[in-house]
């Protein structure tokens with residue numbers, strides 16, 4: 084009961100994006116060991132769509148909130164299928180899980196995935212260097228197994244897809260649907276899996292997915308955070324989150340997202356933040372030159388960066 088009351092008292096209204104006023108519960112999009120809500124609100128701006136704002140002062144180094152992925156997928160077989168934690172070297176790799184809990188949590192969609200032959204789909208994506216279709220495949224298996232809704236990413240902003248991009252997705256979609264149909268998954272369970280669903284999901288994943296690098300180990304203060312991010316291993320996978328997807332980009336950000344041991348994300352303050360200030364993360368490598376940054380943001384995320392660093396020519 085306490086949790087329900089708390090959730091209701093932290094509703095976020097986002098109205099101008101939708102024909103009807105739209106409400107979502109911030110409580111359902113973050114994970115926390117404490118029951119207190121994170122010190123943020125999501126509001127619509129007239130300069131960059133929806134954005135995240137601090138509801139109280141936040142000190143440098145503080146964790147603003149944590150977030151569990153809505154969907155994630157490993158990029159290597161050295162990490163857990165479910166949470167992307169590094170698998171112990173000594174562990175016999177019969178099942179790709181780091182713990183019983185991860186096995187139990189993801190058993191339903193793991194079983195769906197294991198029923199199908201993915202060779203054609205996986206080969207097609209790997210030879211073309213495509214990583215996001217693997218997130219769609221995982222989401223499709225989650226929906227079939229009943230642990231996710233087919234519209235679970237609809238709240239996220241989609242990329243504007245060019246006609247050629249949509250055409251390129253047709254083959255991936257056909258391979259995905261084929262693998263699941265041949266696995267004799269009942270028609271009613273894959274009725275959601277239309278070409279339009281595939282394109283809509285991928286359009287959202289394109290601008291909202293995070294590439295996950297685990298910092299690991301001790302992670303106390305800002306200095307060790309900086310060292311950890313420099314020493315981080317290569318990406319262990321990709322994931323999409325709901326609340327972190329509302330953070331806009333800034334080339335000189337006041338917040339950042341880190342992963343310590345697994346795909347659970349931590350949003351942390353990089354400097355002292357005032358109440359009411361917008362919280363922004365950096366989507367790209369902030370050390371790049373202005374023109375390169377702007378080109379990457381335009382091509383990768385479809386926007387002309389309006390951040391203060393870009394506007395000042397830095």
Ligand SMILES: C[S@@+](CC[C@H](N)C(=O)[O-])C[C@H]1O[C@@H](n2cnc3c(N)ncnc32)[C@H](O)[C@@H]1O
Pocket residue numbers: 130131132133134239240290291328329330331332333384385386387388389390
């Ligand atoms: C991951 S979403 C961030 C949340 C988004 N504003 C929303 O309403 O869902 C990325 C999109 O936000 C907008 N955006 C983020 N940072 C921006 C910036 N610095 N300048 C202009 N637009 C930005 C762009 O439309 C971009 O494609």
